[in-house]
Amino acid sequence: MLPNQDNRHESRSAFRRLTFPGREKTAEMSSGMCKILSSLNPLLRGARAVRPWGGLCCRGRTRPGASRHASRGGDFLRIISLLILAGSLQNDALAVGQSEYKGRRIAQVMGAAGADWLTREDREKFEQPEKVLDALKIQPGMTVADVGAGNGYFTLRLARRVGESGRVFAVDIQPAMLDLLKKNRDRAGLKNIELVLGTETDADLPPAAVDLALLVDVYHEFQKPEQMITAIRGALRPEGVLVLVEYRGEDPSVPIKPEHKMTVEQVLKEIEPMGFRLRKKLDFLPWQHIFIFEKVN
């Protein structure tokens, strides 16, 4: 632990309340409206479609004391106002993810309310996390950063592998994701995971301390890719590596929205000019590419 790191990391769990436009508003919607919204902007395409802004609206959170049986007139007004709101939410969602970087449309950040999707049942079958970590040769004693850690699907596995002599920085920009991760970490009794609330431009990691930075299904969500990768690069040891796992943009059969996928060409076009060289690309996963980058000076 470097001086002054404490309060930037775990103890900063009085996390700033980031709000993503639209998500808070969805909290009081009816399940019918959820279905309408769900059809507007699913992360996944096809039959497996998930909730649009993470399913918050579908989880039955209602205003305390609110009646579940509204009158017909009330229903009508509610439907009209929700349709107007749906339009505004859709605009908000686009506003979050509308910018481009080197010809690629930057994806919307996945909301914490949809975190269940990250631990869906068939994820192991398609994403083979243990095989990925074997391929990355994660060893006891390593310091690794799971950037865009979500609710900790990879973080917990990394922590078990690096062991007590190692350390995992779990970085996310959403306080709610870190809250979920904290619960999962504590339930698993893992003591070597440090939670870090990052920003859109900084992973807030200690300089030159990290052996491997893992970004699984995250890079395409960076709203400021250059600043983020530069910050992560600064946190890597000279021989440290940056690993991106991204859904294959070249493969139309991968049932993910295009802006949540990346082609090999696009990844290289973006990452190499930021001071990296591709060391290895692994393609044993059915849906994803794995890129291992080393630093160049």
Ligand SMILES: C[S@@+](CC[C@H](N)C(=O)[O-])C[C@H]1O[C@@H](n2cnc3c(N)ncnc32)[C@H](O)[C@@H]1O
């Ligand atoms: C699709 S989830 C993937 C989570 C996790 N890596 C996994 O595979 O289960 C993407 C995560 O990246 C986070 N994220 C997006 N932009 C980020 C940034 N600039 N810094 C840190 N986390 C970010 C989101 O908040 C979200 O939790």
